Amino acid sequence: xxxxxxTPRHLVMGMTNKKSLKCEQHLGHNAMYWYKQSAKKPxxxxxxxxxxxxxxxxxxxxxxxxxxxxxxxxFLHLHTLxxxxxxxxxxxxxxxxxxxxxxxxxxxxxxxxxTVV
Amino acid sequence: GQNIDQPTEMTATEGAIVQINCTYQTSxxxxxxxxxQHAGEAPTFLSYNVLDGLExxxxxxxxxSRSKGYSYLLLKELQMKDSAxxxxxxxxxSQGNLIFGKGTKLSVKx
Numbered sequence: 160x161x162x163x164x165x166t167p168r169h170l171v172m173g174m175t176n177k178k179s180l181k182c183e184q185h186l187g188h189n190a191m192y193w194y195k196q197s198a199k200k201p202x203x204x205x206x207x208x209x210x211x212x213x214x215x216x217x218x219x220x221x222x223x224x225x226x227x228x229x230x231x232x233x234f235l236h237l238h239t240l241x242x243x244x245x246x247x248x249x250x251x252x253x254x255x256x257x258x259x260x261x262x263x264x265x266x267x268x269x270x271x272x273x274t275v276v
Numbered sequence: 277g278q279n280i281d282q283p284t285e286m287t288a289t290e291g292a293i294v295q296i297n298c299t300y301q302t303s304x305x306x307x308x309x310x311x312x313q314h315a316g317e318a319p320t321f322l323s324y325n326v327l328d329g330l331e332x333x334x335x336x337x338x339x340x341s342r343s344k345g346y347s348y349l350l351l352k353e354l355q356m357k358d359s360a361x362x363x364x365x366x367x368x369x370s371q372g373n374l375i376f377g378k379g380t381k382l383s384v385k386x
Contacts, residue, residue, distance in 0.1 A: 163318070
């Protein structure tokens with residue numbers, strides 16, 4: 160357990176379904192991130208939240224909708240996804256945005272393995 | 277643009293030494309990270325370099341040359357449990373977010 164918990168670990172959904180991914184951290188961090196990890200591709204940054212405010216949307220399609228109700232929780236709402244959206248979705252947190260140093264490195268969750276059928 | 281390159285796969289023998297290289301071109305630089313990721317698990321922090329030189333931490337060492345845009349991760353006395361993907365990441369760009377390479381899948385064989 161890393162301190163960042165993601166649920167569910169696995170999710171299979173149809174293209175017309177609506178589902179949500181959840182991320183929770185109790186490390187006292189103020190920044191949270193969603194990353195997409197596809198086979199043979201680098202980790203792709205999707206969204207950044209700093210002190211509950213969205214500070215970055217990396218040109219992510221609107222079928223992915225993030226929500227950050229407080230500094231400890233982050234959601235990714237999914238609707239009308241495509242098969243190419245199948246990937247491992249990783250949540251991470253850090254002390255605050257941009258302060259990824261040895262003392263403030265990112266802590267990752269174990270991810271949600273998403274399959275769109 | 278932002279680019280981080282590392283080999284896709286490497287194979288090494290238990291007990292040996294392996295070096296995983298990483299080269300980067302980023303608009304900014306505030307440090308370089310190495311993460312280890314076992315299949316189906318979270319990436320975990322291994323090392324951080326912001327100044328040139330070698331950082332040693334047990335069996336793992338990491339080296340940085342900022343002028344060359346180059347780093348390597350050195351793993352000594354390899355164990356079977358070291359079989360994993362190793363991700364190179366740079367804190368660069370205007371927003372200070374981490375930019376990741378594709379990762380190097382290391383297989384350790386008996």
